[in-house]
Amino acid sequence: MKKIFIPIFAFISACVYSQVAIGKSSVTNSSVSLEFGNTESKGLLLPWVTSAGAVSGAVDGTMIYDTADKKVKYRKNGSWFDLSTDTTGTVNTVLQDPLSEQATAKTVIGSNAVADTTPGILVLSDTNKAMILPKVDSPHLNIINPAPGMIVYDNVKHQLAVFNGTVWSFWKP
Numbered sequence: 563m564k565k566i567f568i569p570i571f572a573f574i575s576a577c578v579y580s581q582v583a584i585g586k587s588s589v590t591n592s593s594v595s596l597e598f599g600n601t602e603s604k605g606l607l608l609p610w611v612t613s614a615g616a617v618s619g620a621v622d623g624t625m626i627y628d629t630a631d632k633k634v635k636y637r638k639n640g641s642w643f644d645l646s647t648d649t650t651g652t653v654n655t656v657l658q659d660p661l662s663e664q665a666t667a668k669t670v671i672g673s674n675a676v677a678d679t680t681p682g683i684l685v686l687s688d689t690n691k692a693m694i695l696p697k698v699d700s701p702h703l704n705i706i707n708p709a710p711g712m713i714v715y716d717n718v719k720h721q722l723a724v725f726n727g728t729v730w731s732f733w734k735p
Contacts, residue, residue, distance in 0.1 A: 582597070595691035602698065619681040670685045708730075
């Protein structure tokens with residue numbers, strides 16, 4: 563009987579909890595769905611796709627690393643927008659090439675997690691909360707071995723930083 567109730571309780575707890583902190587004990591405030599702790603040398607690695615055109619069902623706000631043209635992209639107004647200003651990105655997909663995608667792989671964080679049907683690997687379903695990226699001081703200097711498709715918030719320059727496999731691109735609103 564215990565073997566049945568423990569997994570059920572764990573599943574319900576995961577679905578009900580709508581805020582997640584990674585690398586820290588709690589989120590900053592009630593407006594945060596997902597928050598990463600301050601790290602000196604780690605970022606968030608975006609999903610690699612063979613090409614943006616091959617992504618079906620992508621909704622606005624989706625972020626990917628396109629291995630075909632080696633660029634970080636996000637979906638905006640139904641089109642892909644390039645966040646990698648440099649075109650010399652590199653990526654070694656040897657470890658990934660023989661693997662097949664698990665179409666059902668999905669994690670949803672938010673109060674609407676159980677009913678959410680948005681396609682994606684990691685979906686933040688709350689409509690009134692945001693994600694706080696990993697914060698790194700000068701990532702181009704402090705992340706020694708960044709992976710293609712990595713994204714962080716630069717604490718020093720106060721801007722978004724994305725790595726295309728060769729160079730960092732910086733974005734400021």
